[in-house]
Amino acid sequence: MLKTIRNTWNDLRHLARARDNVLDAWPKSYYRRELIPVRCLHKWMFVVNSPAGVQHVMVGNGKNYRKSPGNTQMLKPLLGNGLFVSEGELWQRQRRMSNPAVHGSRLAGYAQLIAAEGEKMFAGWRARGDGHEEDVTETFTLLTANIISQIMFGFTLGEQRVRLLYEAFVEYQASHGRMHLAEFLGLPAWLPRPGSRRGRRAVEKFDSVLAEILAAGRAAHGGDGPDNFLHMLLAFRDDEGKPMDPGLVRDEMASIFLAGHETTAITLGWALWLLEKHPEVEAKLHAELDQVLGGRAPAFEDVPKLAYTRAVIDETLRLYPPVHAFTRQALGDDEIGGRKIPAGSFVTISSWVLHRHTLWWDEPEVFKPERFLPGAAQKIEQRAYIPFGAGGRICLGKHLGLLESTLLLAMITREFRLRLRPGHPVEPLARMTLRPRHGLPMRITRR
Numbered sequence: 001m002l003k004t005i006r007n008t009w010n011d012l013r014h015l016a017r018a019r020d021n022v023l024d025a026w027p028k029s030y031y032r033r034e035l036i037p038v039r040c041l042h043k044w045m046f047v048v049n050s051p052a053g054v055q056h057v058m059v060g061n062g063k064n065y066r067k068s069p070g071n072t073q074m075l076k077p078l079l080g081n082g083l084f085v086s087e088g089e090l091w092q093r094q095r096r097m098s099n100p101a102v103h104g105s106r107l108a109g110y111a112q113l114i115a116a117e118g119e120k121m122f123a124g125w126r127a128r129g130d131g132h133e134e135d136v137t138e139t140f141t142l143l144t145a146n147i148i149s150q151i152m153f154g155f156t157l158g159e160q161r162v163r164l165l166y167e168a169f170v171e172y173q174a175s176h177g178r179m180h181l182a183e184f185l186g187l188p189a190w191l192p193r194p195g196s197r198r199g200r201r202a203v204e205k206f207d208s209v210l211a212e213i214l215a216a217g218r219a220a221h222g223g224d225g226p227d228n229f230l231h232m233l234l235a236f237r238d239d240e241g242k243p244m245d246p247g248l249v250r251d252e253m254a255s256i257f258l259a260g261h262e263t264t265a266i267t268l269g270w271a272l273w274l275l276e277k278h279p280e281v282e283a284k285l286h287a288e289l290d291q292v293l294g295g296r297a298p299a300f301e302d303v304p305k306l307a308y309t310r311a312v313i314d315e316t317l318r319l320y321p322p323v324h325a326f327t328r329q330a331l332g333d334d335e336i337g338g339r340k341i342p343a344g345s346f347v348t349i350s351s352w353v354l355h356r357h358t359l360w361w362d363e364p365e366v367f368k369p370e371r372f373l374p375g376a377a378q379k380i381e382q383r384a385y386i387p388f389g390a391g392g393r394i395c396l397g398k399h400l401g402l403l404e405s406t407l408l409l410a411m412i413t414r415e416f417r418l419r420l421r422p423g424h425p426v427e428p429l430a431r432m433t434l435r436p437r438h439g440l441p442m443r444i445t446r447r
Contacts, residue, residue, distance in 0.1 A: 054349055078203055082256075083098060118407075161209050270319070272413075323351065
């Protein structure tokens with residue numbers, strides 16, 4: 001009995017650390033092991049740390065694994081039945097409908113809009129003068145939120161709306177962005193959770209802006225309508241000729257908005273912080289920009305030539321993946337690496353751990369963009385690098401996100417240097433996404 005009580009107490013302490021910051025729950029031994037079975041409160045969880053295991057769970061036998069109830073309950077209040085929550089036939093239909101919005105043929109046009117919005121931000125920086133300081137976590141979130149709204153909805157948010165959305169998502173992450181014991185135990189969604197009221201207020205703020213966007217989209221809809229994602233939602237008809245349910249239209253808008261701006265904003269912040277910490281990398285980046293651009297602003301046609309700039313983004317995504325973990329639940333019995341996985345077990349793939357694993361990476365803790373340059377990148381073990389997931393549920397906007405982050409990083413570093421406020425603590429905080437716990441206040445000067 002005493003041993004049972006002691007084990008339960010240790011399990012609760014471990015869950016408490018994970019609830020505050022799941023990165024603290026990964027022991028050092030996980031970074032050198034391939035499969036770790038964990039028994040916690042009479043529930044099995046298997047941490048999969050091998051490319052072969054990732055391939056099996058996310059691709060080869062992906063049909064046997066659903067998104068974990070914990071993930072679903074974390075996202076559902078904000079995203080409803082949108083693409084990142086739905087399963088089965090509904091998910092397949094939504095995925096097929098959404099694909100045209102991020103087709104490669106559209107990227108050149110999107111790049112022009114990205115560059116135009118970036119230039120507006122830079123104009124504000126120039127007006128404030130050299131040496132002004134701002135939290136770039138917030139700055140980049142506001143920028144990318146406005147970009148995705150224009151790309152996908154044809155709607156310019158404006159400062160007031162974009163700030164309201166930013167505040168709503170910060171509040172939602174604080175209330176719903178952490179693991180809760182109720183989800184781990186599989187308790188029903190109707191049971192109250194800490195922060196539920198704050199989360200509802202955040203969703204109400206979020207919905208107030210989405211309602212304005214949707215109203216504008218419906219007013220513009222007619223005939224062929226504008227060629228964007230919102231038009232595709234409004235023009236959709238099922239096999240019986242019925243339009244999409246209004247609630248599902250809202251859920252898809254929320255999903256594409258969230259996925260389309262949050263990860264890019266975070267990546268830019270981490271990249272600029274890493275560049276400051278590694279002046280030799282920053283010097284190589286500047287040399288490439290000077291050589292390729294010759295003093296002018298980058299355009300879509302330049303992106304393929306900016307190999308080192310893109311490598312900086314890739315290496316940033318390795319060390320600080322915005323989506324830091326993927327958790328699944330086994331629908332039926334399975335086997336991974338010779339270990340039986342009972343039905344109902346949870347399987348967690350931590351991209352944070354996988355990307356820093358000693359078996360798959362040389363000097364895994366070192367910021368080394370060269371590992372992603374052409375020629376070297378082919379040596380990386382497949383599925384050892386999954387910042388966008390893998391398999392059927394790989395991020396829909398992967399190519400748009402890489403274009404946006406590469407282009408904006410080139411634009412920023414071509415003209416400006418960003419330096420963290422001296423003494424400011426930087427701690428990665430794993431909630432819904434991997435953000436700096438205390439933000440990134442940076443001093444901005446011209447090169």
